[in-house]
Amino acid sequence: MHTTPAVETIPTVEPSEPVGGHPAARVRTFHIQTFGCQMNEHDSERLAGALVADGMVATPDLESADVVVFNTCCIRENADNKFYGHLGDLKMLRESRPDMQIAVGGCLAQMDKDRIRQRASHVDVVFGTHNLTHAPELLRRAAASGPVVEVLDEPMASTDPTATDQQEAALAAVRDLPYAAWVTIQTGCNNSCAFCIVPSVRGGEVSRGMNDLVSEVETLAGRGVTEVTLLGQNVNSYGRDLTRRRPLFAELLRKVGAVEGIRRVRFTSPHPKDLGPETIAAMAETDEVCNHLHLPLQSGSDAILSSMRRGYRADRYLSRLAAARVAVPDLAVTTDLIVGFPGETEDDFERTLEVAASASFDSAYTFIFSPRPGTRAAAMADRFVPSDVIAERFDRLRTVIERSALIRHRDRVGRVEEVVVEGPSKRNADVVTGRTGQNKLVHFTPIDGHRVATGSYAQVMVTAAARHHLTGDLLAVTARPSHRVRIPVSSG
Numbered sequence: 128m129h130t131t132p133a134v135e136t137i138p139t140v141e142p143s144e145p146v147g148g149h150p151a152a153r154v155r156t157f158h159i160q161t162f163g164c165q166m167n168e169h170d171s172e173r174l175a176g177a178l179v180a181d182g183m184v185a186t187p188d189l190e191s192a193d194v195v196v197f198n199t200c201c202i203r204e205n206a207d208n209k210f211y212g213h214l215g216d217l218k219m220l221r222e223s224r225p226d227m228q229i230a231v232g233g234c235l236a237q238m239d240k241d242r243i244r245q246r247a248s249h250v251d252v253v254f255g256t257h258n259l260t261h262a263p264e265l266l267r268r269a270a271a272s273g274p275v276v277e278v279l280d281e282p283m284a285s286t287d288p289t290a291t292d293q294q295e296a297a298l299a300a301v302r303d304l305p306y307a308a309w310v311t312i313q314t315g316c317n318n319s320c321a322f323c324i325v326p327s328v329r330g331g332e333v334s335r336g337m338n339d340l341v342s343e344v345e346t347l348a349g350r351g352v353t354e355v356t357l358l359g360q361n362v363n364s365y366g367r368d369l370t371r372r373r374p375l376f377a378e379l380l381r382k383v384g385a386v387e388g389i390r391r392v393r394f395t396s397p398h399p400k401d402l403g404p405e406t407i408a409a410m411a412e413t414d415e416v417c418n419h420l421h422l423p424l425q426s427g428s429d430a431i432l433s434s435m436r437r438g439y440r441a442d443r444y445l446s447r448l449a450a451a452r453v454a455v456p457d458l459a460v461t462t463d464l465i466v467g468f469p470g471e472t473e474d475d476f477e478r479t480l481e482v483a484a485s486a487s488f489d490s491a492y493t494f495i496f497s498p499r500p501g502t503r504a505a506a507m508a509d510r511f512v513p514s515d516v517i518a519e520r521f522d523r524l525r526t527v528i529e530r531s532a533l534i535r536h537r538d539r540v541g542r543v544e545e546v547v548v549e550g551p552s553k554r555n556a557d558v559v560t561g562r563t564g565q566n567k568l569v570h571f572t573p574i575d576g577h578r579v580a581t582g583s584y585a586q587v588m589v590t591a592a593a594r595h596h597l598t599g600d601l602l603a604v605t606a607r608p609s610h611r612v613r614i615p616v617s618s619g
Contacts (some may be wrong), residue, residue, distance in 0.1 A: 131164070134239040137579065138355040141234050142528065143239055144318060144514050148583050149339075150425060153328060154181050154183065154543070155181050155184070155193040155194065156180065156183065156184050156185070156186040156191065156192050156194070157175075157178050157180070157184070157185055157186070157192055157193065157194040157196060157290040157385035158185070158186055158187070158188065158189045158192035158194070158195050158196070158197070159171050159174060159175055159185075159196045159197075159396055160189070160195070160197050160198070161197050161198045161214065161296070162197070162198065162233070162235075163198075163200025163202065163211055163233070163307060164200065164202070164235065164475060165356065165358055165395060166294055166311070166358055166360075166520045167198055167199075167200055167233055167234070168309065169311060169358060169525055170197045170198055170232075170233065170256070170259055172301055172302055172303075172309065173259060173260060174196065174198065174232070174259050174260065174262055174300050175301040176260075177260040177261075177262060177305050178194070178261055178263060179258070179264065179301055180198075180263075181263035182209065183263075183291055184219075184544070189222060191469075191528070192227070192339050193218060193226070193227060193228065194227070194228045194229075194230065194245045194266060195217065195227070195228070195229050196229075196230045196231075196232060196262065196365075197210060197213065197229075197230070197231045197232070197233075199215065199232065199233035199235035199236055199399055199562070200232055200233065200234050200235060200260075201234040201235040201237075201238050201239070201328060202234070202322055202324065202497075202499070204323075207235060207348045207367065208344070210235060211246060211247075212530070213241065213292060214229075214231070214243075214246075214247045214250070216247065217229060218247070218249050220441070221249045222249075228251045228252070228266055228269065228270065229247075229250050229251050229252075229515055230251060230252035230253070230254065230262060230265070231243055231250055231252070231253050231254075232253070232254045232256075233255075233259075234256060234258050234324070234325075234328040234329070235255045235607065236253050236254060236256075236278060237255035237278055237329075238256050238324065238326040238327065238501070240253050240255070240276050240278045241276075241542065242517060243278060244274065248274075250274065251266070251269040251274050251275070252265045252266055252269050252271075252274070252275050252277075253274075253275070253277070253278065253327075253401070254276075254277050255277075255278035255279055256329050257278075257279040257280075257316075257330075258277060258278075258330055260277050261277070261291060261436065262330060262594070264441045265277055268427075274528050275551070280330075284406065286383040292518045293383075296378055301568070302327060304549065304581065304582070305351055305352070305581070305582060305584030305608070306351060306352055306353050306354060306419050306547065306581070306608060307352065307353075307354040307355070307356070308341060308347050308354075308355050308356070309342060309355075309356050309358050310347075310355050310356065310357050310358065311335070311339060311359070312334065312335055312357050312358060312359050312362060312365050313332055313333060313334040313335065313341055313359040313360070313361075313362070313364075314329055314330070314332075314333050314359075314360075315329045315331045315332045315333055315360065315361075316329065316331070316332055316360035316361055316467060317331050317332045317361070318360075318361060318435055318436075319436050319465075319503075320435055320437060321434060321435050321466065321502060321503035321504040321507075322435060322465065322496065322499070322502055322503075322504045323499075323502060324501060324502055325360055325497040325581070327501050329360070330365070330366055330370040332360070332361070332364060333368065333373075333479070334367070334368050334369050336366050337366065337369075337375060337378070337379055339361050340383070340538060341379075341383065341386065342381065344383050344388050344389060345371045345387075345613055348386050348387060348388035348389050349388070351389065351582070351608055352388075352389075352494075353388060353390045353547070353582065353584075353608075354389070354390065354391040354393070355383065355389060355391075355394075356392075356394065356395065357383065357392065357394070357395075357475075358392070358394075358395065358396075359396075360395050360396070360463060361396070361398045361400055361401060362395070362397050363374055363376055363397045363402055363403070363406060364376070364398070364401050365530065365589060366378075366379070374401070374403075375407040376394075376406055376409075377403075377406045377409035378409075379393070380406070380409040380410065380413055381409050381412075381413050381609075382498050383415075384413035384414070384415035385413075385415075390415060390547075390606075391414055391415060391417050391547065392413070392415045392416045392417065393416075393417050393419065393566070394416075394508075395421050395493050396421055396422075396423060396463075397420070397421070397422060399422055399423070399424070399439050399443070399444045399447060400437070400438035400439045401438075402422065403543055406449070407451050407455070408454065408574070410451070410455050411454040411455050417564040418455050418456065418457055418459060418564050418565055419457060419458070419459045419460075419461070419564065419565045419566040419567065420455070420460050420461075420464065421460075421461045421463075422444075422447075422448060422451075422460060422461075422462055423462055423463035424441075424444055424462045424463065424479075424482065424483070424486070425463060425465050425468075426439060426464070426465060426468060426471070426478075426479050427441050427463060427473070427479035427480070427481060427482030428441070428471070428474075428475035428476070428478040428617045429441055429473060429478070429485060430470075431468050431470070431471055431475050432558070434468065434469070434470055435465075435468060435504075435506065436503070440558060441478065443484050444482070444486075445482065445486065447475055448486060448547070450459060452610075458534075458565075459489040459564070459565035459566060459567065460482075460486065460487075460489055461465060461487055461489055461490045461491060461492075461566070462486070462488050462491045462492070463489060463491065463492045463493075463494065463495045464479065464483065464491050464492070464494070464524060464528075465493075465494050465495075465496050465522065466479075466493060466494070466495055466496065466517055466520050466521045466524055466570040467496040467511075467512040467516070467517035467521075467599065468496045468504065468512075468589075469496070469507035469508075469510035469511055469512065470507065470510040470512075471496075471503055471512050471592075473510035475518050476523075476524075478525065479529055480523065480524065481483070481576070482532075483524065483527050483528060484527055485533045486531075487529060487534070487535065488531055488532065488568070489531075489532055489535050489536075490528065490532050490564070491528045493521065493524055493528065495517055495518075496512070496517070498511075508614040531596045531608075532594050532595070533592065533593070534567065536567070536592035536593065536596075536597060537592045539567075539592060540589050540590065540591065540592050541587045541588075541589065542588075542589050543586055543587070543588050543589075543602065544563045544569060544570075544586070544587050544588075544589055544597075544599070545564065545584060545585070545586060545587075545605070546561030546562055546563050546569050546584070546585055546587050547561055547562055547565065547582065547583070547584055547585075548560075548561045548579050548580065548582060548583045548584075548585060549561060549562060550580065552570055557572065558570050558572055559572070559579050559601075561573055561585060561587065565618050567587070567595070567596070567597055568595070568596040569597045569598070570596060570599070571585075571587050571598070571599045571600060571601045572599050572600070573601060574601050578602070579604060580607055580608055581608070582607075582608035583604050583607045583608060584601040584604070584605050585601055585602075585603065585604045585605060585607065586600075586607040587599040587600065587601055587602060588600045588602055
């Protein structure tokens, strides 16, 4: 699963009005900053839901917040450094505001719970990936008796009366976009990729029941959600732990796509070694499943793929990609690539360039190898690639990726695309942004300046292409949001 820079993902929720003319008690505010992948973003939404249910209100202003929460990632070293930098910046602010509380959760907290407190004694609460919805209780304990560190080795058993049911926590999440929702279908991972720390911080694969998931999607659809993204570290293997024999992901795609009101189904991330014909068939035969496949390659060299313990060769990757493109019309394909894995030679890297060019990706998340303590790759220090060599290779790979991205985008000029409207552009409020089923960002100007509601579906004629987005003209709004109410939060 690819990672993203730190983002502030939680919208502001307005506090309740005073009742009966009496002044309302001061409501505590919180600010969540998220580092990492989509799983972390969804965790932050669930965490926000728990804090709102506890009577708190989100604020976009970190410096004025009563509670600041960092939801962390440990996939890459620079994410660690960025997080510790932000944490250090808060020390003086905390000294000037002694009632302020600082909490650290997520994957890095799961892995480095003791180190966080050693490096930043001003942190009040440290919690891991398995108890994030207990943050309100932990904050109260810290306020009463001092710093609290509670990192569980595995999810809390459902028989515990204080445990929060996964579906209830997910439905209580506070989301940025009212029409779109993440749905976690499994946690953990059973693979043993040499570069990845995920199994250590999230444990082995645990799939949620299919009926539970379909019920959650039905509830979301009833609240106006039209697009869901199914999340897992390896979604292809969903359900294998439930059946003890075969995965159920293809069946889940079909059932979620059949939920009334759901117009788009996305998923991330599949593993190339587990992308079977049944999943490709479900994508092709279920209209609601978007024609976008994020399929992490990581390297085009068979030698490096073997060293990474990825479980496939480059030719197998390309053959499965070809099968998906034959079955799914106009399929967009994105990927993850690592540059500078230990032992990578110039010949290995040339193979990556060749496979990337052959695959003709629509875009790629390219990463410089980062050794993570506790992984097999971290023990390969004698084979680390010099940083200047990595930098030069990174630029060459980016050139190949951007060339294919631009070609594929130019092929879309003159086409009419259906987009779901995300809202005004961050750079120009007069421009609206939308996203196609292929997950391509489209910028367009509303007709006669009329506002186009977030969550609307619209037809846009593509008029120009760039490497990372398309530009177009709005033709018509084909469907407006049925209702736009904030998802209610239950404290029960």
